[in-house]
Amino acid sequence: MFDSIVKSLKARKDLKAWTVRQVDTKSTQLYAVPSGVEAVRQVVGERYIVEVLRENRSPEGEITCGSGIVTLLPGEDIGPALDTAALMASLVHNPTYGIPGPSPIPEVPLVDGQLQREPHAALEDLHTQLRQSVGEIAGVRLTAAEMDAHEETTRLVNSRGMDAEQTLTSLAIEWVTIAGTRGQETETFIEFTRRRIGDLALAQQTKRFAQYALDLQQAGPAPSYTGPVMLRGALMPAFFECDATKTGRLGALQSLTGAVFKYNQMSNWELGKSVFRVDVTGDPLTLYATRCLPFGQYSNRFDEEGLPAQRVLLIKDNVLQNFTANQRYAE
């Protein structure tokens, strides 16, 4: 079907550019409750995502650009779907932009072989480990766990000659540890996503979060307070809500360093200027965004537009160096 879509796109004369992605997914899920395994699921999917660009003429006579996206499932009619995408692209009048051309794609390790070969066995093993680890700690119990082993293969071809493929695995795991007895329970909820099982460090994390549940037995409400606050470790990205894929919200850093926000006048940060509105003391802020980190949670070889993975310096010594941008907003 992929080849038929590409052939149909090549035959069209009304498009300025196009990109097609085939995304194949396999997922194995395990859900646990105190009495055992609540659910076991296997999910398979295959879809084709087509994005087209059209050159239009605005009512004022200027040359403009519009885009349209459609998704096809195996067996669906290609022609009508492409017509819909082209129609969407013909309706709007934005400044012109293009799509990335072929360029070297970096090798970024993204696959856990064990998770890819035997996902169900891997999840059962993790569930056993989790129960054992929590069972060894006095005063806490495991009451829920969810695990999702995911494999995704993407092939991307575009009208400028790019043809690339990548496979990645990920393991999402979450669990609940409860301390205390009836009416006095305290809990910790933990969730991680990693590309490799080995990066979970399950035994250490189990102990750490079990201790939090126990500590909460002693904790009281926080007092009203204004003054210095220390953030460290995983709390930093959580505080800034950097992970929009989880919360659905963009945090301050993601939005203010985003070219789309700058373009839409929602970020007042300026290149070459301090990101702080007032004088600040202490260590200067330096911030990178990278998709090249081996087995990184958000690493990949290329993104949805086909742009190769990069490591980008966003802020150096409090000064904004770059915005994060896709092709459209970069142009």
Place this chain on the structure above:
Amino acid sequence: MPDLNLPDAMAELRGSLGTLVQRIEQTAPYGAALLSTRKSFRITVDNREERVIEIPPSMGTVLTAFDGKTVHEKAVGGFDRRQVERGERELLSGVPFSNGKVIDPGPERKGEFVTAAEIPASHLTIQEKLERCREIHRRVRSKDPRIVNVRILYNEFTDQSVFRNRTADLAQRVERLVLYIFVFVQDERGMRYNWFGHSGTGGWELLTFSEEELQNLVDKTVALLGAERIEPGEYTVVTAPGVTGTIVHESFGHGVETDMFVKERARAAQFIEQVVGSPLVNIWDDPSFPGVMGSYFFDDEGMLASPTQIVENGVFQRGITDLYSATQLGIPRSANGRRQDYSRKAYARMSNTYFASGITPVEDLISQVDRGIYVDKWSSGMEDPQGWGIQVTCHYGHEIRSGKVTGRMFAPIAISGYLPEVLQSISAVGTDMKFDGGSCGKGHKEMVRVSSGGATLLLKARLG
């Protein structure tokens, strides 16, 4: 017959689901099949650009085999019969189902349902919808020179599903629309934003905006430039319906999803038939409530929509269920077994959760307050089913002095407190009723469309 407008492959596969369920039940005590499509279409218009996009749809088949102990599911993208039959074989292969437990498939039920609409979204072309968005954008952007951007966000969601088990043969098409207007203003004091919208199940008749609504949005956004930080402390608080709905949603919504009872994560499990609030507290979840965002005709496990009273006159009655938790707990099911899409499992989830109206007109309610805060607009909430802490973040609120809302504005405002204390403190409930529609996750994922709302409340809470 209602026009379900099912994709061809989905309609064709529907015909063989009865046989498929029979074959599953030759091996497992309970079998079911769900065909599900989730399609979404979006238009954005702002000062700099326009976009018309289809959000990647989710379409697939879920085959379920349940023995009372573990739910086994195979989910296949699309509706290809051969792939689904292969999925059925894989689902049943090598699984040691126990046969001791009888799973109630529910009463005999059959039906096809479609959302009622005066102006169905499908009756307008994409061009016409884009023009309507542009028109609203033009109306707002000229209202104040401090406006630096106006963004119109229109979304339409079409959910089609077919459910089949031994006793149910159901199909539905649910159409949801939402249109939000975001306004960004800037002056020497900084940049502020605000939003307003309409949403619900139905058609474009939901999405009309009066000049008064648009002017009010702009005026409040501009006023936010001068908003103050609130002094943390205990306050007499009047909550607007959206804020009331968020408190309810996070407390006796998430806190009574009975999968959380099975997981020992909900304190409410220990409070069945006990007092949890003042006698003025009446909380419902109702997927059959007409026209609002969380409405549907049947859930993803084939239960026909009907209301559930969660709290009656301050006494906690029952939670909302999915099949698994109802089976484990031995309690009656409610129509709340919902999935994000075919690729995710069903959980006990809210639909339209609300605080029922009372007998006090809103103006009388505010006039009772000598010094307090009218908390006008919510922005986010966080559930705490185990600790019963309330955490609701509000975009802004207004001072109340001598029974009147003044021009003094505070932003943002966080409401916190211990849930039973806050619910006990409710001393008046407005006669009004309003819903806010949106999406709700289970923890950090599993998004479903819901609404929450209710009446204006007078209560005591900690603000900061």
